[in-house]
Each structure stands twice: as C-alpha cells, then as structure tokens.
Amino acid sequence: MSVRQSLLAILDRGACYGSQLRAEYHRRTGAMVNVGQVYTTLERLERDGLVVGRGLDDEGRMLWEPTEAGRLEARTWLSTASQIEKRDEVALKIALAVTLPGADVDGILSAQRAAVRQALADPEAPSETTDAVSAAIVRAARRARLDADLRWLDDVEELTRGSAPFALSADRPRRGRPARSAL
CATH class of the missing domain: 1.10.10.10 (Winged helix-like DNA-binding domain superfamily/Winged helix DNA-binding domain)
Structure with missing residues (x-):
C-alpha cells in the first residue's frame, strides 16, 4: 500500500x-x-x-x-485497482539462483518455506487503537498471501527440478561504460 x-x-x-x-x-x-x-x-x-x-x-x-x-x-x-507487487524479490532471487552454479536452490526454497510458515504461526494481534474490521481485513489478506506463497513454493520446487545452471553468455553487448584511464 x-x-x-x-x-x-x-x-x-x-x-x-x-x-x-x-x-x-x-x-x-x-x-x-x-x-x-x-x-x-x-x-x-x-x-x-x-x-x-x-x-x-x-x-x-x-x-x-x-x-x-x-x-x-x-x-x-x-x-482504481492496485497490483500487489510490481517486483517480486523472492521470485527474482530464486530465478537467479537456479542459473548460478553452486547456488543451493533447495536450501533457498527450504528457508523461504520456513519463513512463510513462521509468519503463519505468528498472527499479528490487532492493537487496541486499530479498527477491528480494518485489522481483520489486513490479517485475512496477509494469511491468504502466505498460504498462496506456500503453494507457489511447491510449484517452484517442481519447476526447478532438472534445471541446470549456466555460465556467462559469450555474447557481449555493444554498449558499456569505458574503463577509466589511469592518469
């Protein structure tokens, strides 16, 4: 928000x-x-x-x-409608890790799954100064997203099975910042 x-x-x-x-x-x-x-x-x-x-x-x-x-x-x-996220840092991290030799993708998925489960186990109690209906709406949205995150992590685990990391591309972009000259 x-x-x-x-x-x-x-x-x-x-x-x-x-x-x-x-x-x-x-x-x-x-x-x-x-x-x-x-x-x-x-x-x-x-x-x-x-x-x-x-x-x-x-x-x-x-x-x-x-x-x-x-x-x-x-x-x-x-x-107007709002997108929940424009840039998903977790998805980008996992997508990158899949391509990097030596990255522990299973470990990353396990750590993320544990963090989501921990968040689900620690419900946020509304404060006395928060409107009860507003707080319930926010908690319900949080819970639904965390449940969806667990399902998504299961999907990612399936998607990453058999994937192979790869080296840097031999293709080089034509543009780039020139090196500073040593004066």
Missing part, C-alpha cells in the same frame, strides 16, 4: 498534523509507519503541489490539507 496515497486519502477527511496522520494510518490499517516517513512524505507532497500547510493548531503543530490535485490523486487511487 502506498503511504503517499494513504496519507492523501486520510487528509481528504480533514486537516491533520504529522503525528496525527501517523496515528490515523495505524488506526485505519493496523500497520505502523515511521513518523519520519510521514513528515518526509508530507514534504514531497507539498513539493508536488498535492498538500499545503494550513497554519498551526493550538499547540503549534503544522496542519496539512490536500490541494484539489491531492484530493483527485487520493480519490483516483482509491477507485
């Missing part, structure tokens, strides 16, 4: 200061976000013309509001 769009969507409900945004994000999703990331994101949103500072609250904290462009971005994000 994009922290950027999430903060914009929360701000669409009303002006907030940074720590308040962090608390609202946690209350609504059950996920934690570093307060420094919230403030860095707010600075970027301001730079991009998506939020503006609306003065200080009674305790001297900067209140932020979305601009019309920010409201539009948040509403567009909420109304």
